Amino acid sequence: MSATLAPPSDTSPSGTSAHRRTSAARRSAWLAVSLVVLGLIGVASITFGAREIAWSDVVSALSGNDETLAEAAVAKRIPRTFLAMLVGAALGVVGAVMQGLTRNPLADPGLLGITPGASLAVVVGMAFFGLGSPMGFTWVAIGGAAVAAVFVYVVGSIGRGGATPLKLTLAGAAVSAAFTSLISAVLLPRIDVMDSFRFWQIGGVGGATAERTLQVLPFLVVGALLSAASTTGLNALALGDDLAAGLGERVVRTRVVAALGSVTLCGAATALAGPIAFVGLVVPHACRLLAGLDHRWLLPSCAVVGAGLLTLADVLGRVVARPDEIDVGILTALIGAPVFIAIVRRQKARAL
Amino acid sequence: MSTLDVVTTGRVRRSRARLLAALGIAVGVVAAFAISLMVGHTFYGPGEVLRVVLGETVPGASFTVGELRLPRAVLALLVGGALGMAGVTFQTMLHNALASPDIIGVSAGASAAAVFAIVVLHLDQGLVSLFAVVAALATALAIYVLSYQDGVAGTRLILIGIGIAAMLHSVVSYLLAGAAAWDLPAAMRWMIGSVNDAEWSTLAPLAIAVLVLGPVLVSQAGNLRLLQFGDDAAAALGVRVERTRVISILAAVGLIAFATAAAGPVAFVAFLAGPIAARIVPAGGSLIVPAGLVGALLVLGADLVGQWAFDARYPVGVITGACGAPYLVYLLVRTNRSGGSL
Numbered sequence: 001m002s003a004t005l006a007p008p009s010d011t012s013p014s015g016t017s018a019h020r021r022t023s024a025a026r027r028s029a030w031l032a033v034s035l036v037v038l039g040l041i042g043v044a045s046i047t048f049g050a051r052e053i054a055w056s057d058v059v060s061a062l063s064g065n066d067e068t069l070a071e072a073a074v075a076k077r078i079p080r081t082f083l084a085m086l087v088g089a090a091l092g093v094v095g096a097v098m099q100g101l102t103r104n105p106l107a108d109p110g111l112l113g114i115t116p117g118a119s120l121a122v123v124v125g126m127a128f129f130g131l132g133s134p135m136g137f138t139w140v141a142i143g144g145a146a147v148a149a150v151f152v153y154v155v156g157s158i159g160r161g162g163a164t165p166l167k168l169t170l171a172g173a174a175v176s177a178a179f180t181s182l183i184s185a186v187l188l189p190r191i192d193v194m195d196s197f198r199f200w201q202i203g204g205v206g207g208a209t210a211e212r213t214l215q216v217l218p219f220l221v222v223g224a225l226l227s228a229a230s231t232t233g234l235n236a237l238a239l240g241d242d243l244a245a246g247l248g249e250r251v252v253r254t255r256v257v258a259a260l261g262s263v264t265l266c267g268a269a270t271a272l273a274g275p276i277a278f279v280g281l282v283v284p285h286a287c288r289l290l291a292g293l294d295h296r297w298l299l300p301s302c303a304v305v306g307a308g309l310l311t312l313a314d315v316l317g318r319v320v321a322r323p324d325e326i327d328v329g330i331l332t333a334l335i336g337a338p339v340f341i342a343i344v345r346r347q348k349a350r351a352l
Numbered sequence: 353m354s355t356l357d358v359v360t361t362g363r364v365r366r367s368r369a370r371l372l373a374a375l376g377i378a379v380g381v382v383a384a385f386a387i388s389l390m391v392g393h394t395f396y397g398p399g400e401v402l403r404v405v406l407g408e409t410v411p412g413a414s415f416t417v418g419e420l421r422l423p424r425a426v427l428a429l430l431v432g433g434a435l436g437m438a439g440v441t442f443q444t445m446l447h448n449a450l451a452s453p454d455i456i457g458v459s460a461g462a463s464a465a466a467v468f469a470i471v472v473l474h475l476d477q478g479l480v481s482l483f484a485v486v487a488a489l490a491t492a493l494a495i496y497v498l499s500y501q502d503g504v505a506g507t508r509l510i511l512i513g514i515g516i517a518a519m520l521h522s523v524v525s526y527l528l529a530g531a532a533a534w535d536l537p538a539a540m541r542w543m544i545g546s547v548n549d550a551e552w553s554t555l556a557p558l559a560i561a562v563l564v565l566g567p568v569l570v571s572q573a574g575n576l577r578l579l580q581f582g583d584d585a586a587a588a589l590g591v592r593v594e595r596t597r598v599i600s601i602l603a604a605v606g607l608i609a610f611a612t613a614a615a616g617p618v619a620f621v622a623f624l625a626g627p628i629a630a631r632i633v634p635a636g637g638s639l640i641v642p643a644g645l646v647g648a649l650l651v652l653g654a655d656l657v658g659q660w661a662f663d664a665r666y667p668v669g670v671i672t673g674a675c676g677a678p679y680l681v682y683l684l685v686r687t688n689r690s691g692g693s694l
Contacts, residue, residue: 170510
């Protein structure tokens with residue numbers, strides 16, 4: 001079954017089993033390479049920052065010491081690095097799942113208004129319902145993400161042609177604008193806490209603690225499992241709903257599982273790091289070049305590359321503006337928007 | 353009655369109806385302006401307000417009305433008028449309600465440049481406006497060049513504009529977050545637009561821009577309307593197509609930039625004013641002046657609502673944003689349902 005559903009690169013005329021093996025070997029190699037790069041970025045994230053730290057201090061901090069200032073700085077950077085990797089991996093996978101689900105090259109949780117929805121839900125919960133625990137944040141963020149996702153999809157798919165990239169992106173932009181205004185309206189009268197809330201408007205990983213990350217981790221795992229369960233279904237959906245149904249794929253079930261997975265991941269990531277846009281857009285496009293179109297390979301590859309990208313953006317944000325920091329949400333927008341424009345330029349006007 | 357008479361009387365009747373509608377909006381603007389001068393912590397009657405405006409010294413009222421409320425109301429009036437006129441120019445020229453400068457990133461360019469000039473370079477208002485104008489023109493040019501591919505498709509231009517806007521918004525966020533202190537009023541002005549702390553000195557460049565560029569736009573109104581029939585038809589009717597287009601874009605971008613440098617990117621006014629004016633004013637004439645009036649009414653009204661309708665005081669951009677975004681969603685739903693190509 002899965003062999004017939006494999007993407008074009010595998011069903012080319014020379015798609016023999018030998019060909020498939022070499023292609024699998026190539027993909028494994030790429031995955032291994034990206035894992036190594038991710039490891040290097042992780043080391044860089046622990047080493048570089050506002051304070052220069054000698055290699056010996058890094059090693060001694062990693063073995064559990066935190067007596068000197070340098071070692072303490074490293075100890076503080078470890079949860080931050082871990083958080084950036086988790087959030088980046090989650091956003092990369094969400095982007096790939098959403099692009100597959102909507103067959104839309106411009107899908108991104110930030111652009112489609114889903115992360116702003118999660119952000120608004122958290123801000124409202126904090127301001128009016130005394131929400132304070134990471135657990136509470138996560139549930140509320142997932143709820144907000146789900147409501148926003150359904151709303152944007154409904155608005156974007158009304159009328160002829162269903163959910164075209166243009167209609168979905170515009171609906172997402174409109175909904176984001178509305179949510180951003182509402183976030184400001186909720187935050188403004190509460191000037192005293194504005195500074196901690198600011199985080200919910202930009203997105204960053206600076207406030208990471210190990211406990212908070214661990215509390216949200218189960219949600220990320222559930223979301224990742226749901227997304228993984230939808231991979232073969234997403235491959236079938238790429239052929240179009242009718243053909244997928246004709247091949248025996250349960251289209252509605254695939255859609256629901258994939259949507260639940262991406263909303264859970266997106267809500268949890270937003271609860272951890274605030275709204276971060278464009279990672280979900282850029283990473284899948286890069287990964288399709290490396291790993292091909294098969295979602296069974298694409299999702300793990302997106303997770304690794306997404307983790308690498310967000311961690312790298314965080315390191316850059318710490319190094320470029322020393323001793324200040326640039327929030328990671330700002331850097332991802334600066335990196336991601338040109339990619340978005342390039343993708344738009346590549347599309348034919350009619351396909352939008 | 354001959355056919356000619358029927359046509360002439362019909363034309364006179366319709367242009368009279370348009371004039372009446374525009375006058376109706378103008379009355380609304382005057383009323384909103386008067387109310388914003390009278391209402392506040394202390395209420396001053398129309399007589400006292402009029403005396404202050406005419407230059408007499410009235411104890412108490414001279415300061416409150418003359419120094420606090422009057423600059424604020426004038427700023428709201430000018431910003432609304434500038435954004436309304438510029439927005440409807442873009443929408444008419446690109447045949448698309450979504451192609452307003454606040455959606456396609458021109459306002460974001462002006463706002464990023466203004467923040468840079470203030471926070472990093474510490475320039476004064478005149479130079480800030482100049483910076484904003486140059487940046488807004490550069491942004492508009494960049495969007496045009498990037499979306500040019502065998503001609504400019506409206507959809508591509510809008511999507512690329514959204515991308516550029518996202519990038520520029522993050523530049524604004526960075527500049528504000530990196531500023532010495534997280535100065536809330538300033539931050540709010542540059543994130544969503546506000547007419548708080550209006551002063552005569554910040555007003556001056558915008559006032560000059562509206563007085564110069566407004567008439568320029570109005571002078572192009574007739575040609576702009578003919579352009580809607582297509583470049584060839586307009587040229588056949590005697591319009592110098594490229595000249596009209598360049599003058600209109602320059603004037604509209606200038607208005608956006610000066611308004612943004614004075615009050616920040618007041619959300620959705622440029623986007624809303626044109627469509628609202630089109631609903632009120634009977635079809636057939638130029639919408640530039642009615643849209644300017646509607647824009648002024650929107651900003652004045654939203655500022656009144658933001659200041660006095662709730663327990664907390666909200667900057668005007670929060671109110672226009674909260675009203676504008678649902679309208680944008682509604683517009684999308686309606687256009688999608690009728691199967692129109694966006």
